[in-house]
Amino acid sequence: MFSPRTTFMPSAAALVLLAAVGMLASGCQQKQAENKEVIRPVKVVEIAKADTTRALDYSGSVRARTDMNLGFRINGKIVDRRVDIGQRVKPGDVLARIDSTDYELAVKRAEATLESAQKQVQTADLTRNRAQQLFDKNVAPKSQLEQAQLGYDQAVTTRDSAKSALDEAKNQVAYSDLKSDLSGIVTAVNADVGQVVGSGTPVLTVAVDGEKEVQIAVPEMDIAHFSTGKAVKARFWSDDALVLDGTVREVSGSADTQSRTFSVRVSLPNDPRVLLGMTANVAASAENTQPFVSIPLSALAEKDGQKIVWLVDRQAGTVHSQPVKIADFSDDGVRVADGLKAGETVVAAGTQFMTENLKVKLPDAAGQQAAAVPNGNAAAADVVR
Incomplete structure (x- = not known):
């Protein structure tokens, strides 16, 4: 038996209405997402007060104060x-020792010459005495006596010269032995x-026994901080516990032509543990003419070709760029000469995600580790997640 079934067909107006409602709901959701602010958690560092001194550390080798070549x-x-x-x-x-054969022959020759000279002195002495006797008897003139006296004096001079030559020859033989x-x-x-x-x-x-010293090479930028009598510390690679008080003994007056560094010698106290040739580090301090502050390398960014950092405004919870002047790079980060001051807070990581006036979430007081440190470095704070 056939039973008729009624089929519902939506009208065009209903379809349009459903589409409009869907689009309205989607627009509201998009607008709501756009109105929601992005707050990015960041890791920050607080700039500590810059220290007025900086550490100088140079390595060298232990050597004797006096080396005999x-x-x-x-x-x-x-x-x-x-x-x-x-x-x-x-x-x-x-x-x-060197071969002394020729010098020994020279000694024999000098001995023969001396013997001959002594014979000449004897002959001249006899001639002088004979002339004196003849002169006393008025047989010979005074000029003959004077000539005999001159011959005797010349023979004595020749003998003395031969003696000196013999002594010199003997010295030459002695010099054939190299002695300490x-x-x-x-x-x-x-x-x-x-x-x-x-x-x-x-x-x-x-290397002569006695006082030992460390010789270091100091670049021209730091040589002004080393002067005779300056107190330094010497540490040795062979023993971390071995630390000696040293004194600058000598500062070179000119730089090495190849390395362009100045030689500085540091005297060490007598210690049997210090051996010649050991490697030592000489540590000294220098006054900063311009105090620097340090930041981590990750805190440094670049904007429009200029080095910047992102300063954090704690009250507003936003960041903005701050141009800085770089002094140099150190082992623990970057040394900034201008643009930052103590107490300011900068973003320490993720600088590539920062934009001007971006809202950021800072670490809480319990998690923050930023504090002033004696060497002027910035201390890092924990990342808030």
Whole structure:
């Protein structure tokens, strides 16, 4: 049996009405989303008061105050070397020797010359005495006596000269042995057996026992802070607990032609734990002519080609850009010469998301760790999530 069923068909007006209601609801939601402000949580740092001093730290090596560069006083070929690097020596020890054959022959020649000169003195003395006797008897003129006296004086002078030549030749033989004048440690060997060296050529270097010092190289920007008598601290890589009070003993008057740094020598107190060649750090302090403040590198941003930071207005809860002048970069961040002052708060991270007058959410008092620190660095606050 067929039963008729009524079918409902929406009219065009109803469809239009539904569409209008949907669009109105969507517009309201979009407008509501646009009216909702974006508040971004940030990590901030508070600028601490800048310190008027800064630390200077330079590394160097321990060396003896006096290094003897020993060389022969005569020319010759080295035939013997008796010491090695690290060996201790004392005064009078023979360190090396050169061939002395020619100098020994010179001694024999000088001895023969002296003997001949002594014979000449004897002959001249006999001639002078004979002339004196003849003059006393009025047999010979006075001029003959005077001539005999002059011959005797000349013979004596020749003998004295021969004596000096013999002494010099003997000295030359003695100089064939290179001896140490002071106690110390051999630190370098510059010539070896078989090498022909000239007089004065360094053959061995001996570090003299006694006071030790650290030699450091200081750039020209900081050399003005080092002067004779300045107190410094010396620390050693081999022992972190070893810290000695040092004193600047010498400051070079000119810079090295290659490194353009100035050599500074720091005297150390006598301590058996300090050995030659050890690496040391010399720490000193310097007065800042222009106090700097430090910020983390992450707090630095750039806007229109200029270095800026984002300052936080705590009362308004907004940020705005602040141009800064960079002094230099340090191990813990950036040193700012101008543009910031103590007590100001800057965004420490996420600067790429900052815009002018952006609303931000700051850490609460319990989570904030910003505080003034003695070296002028900014302290970071926790991120609020």
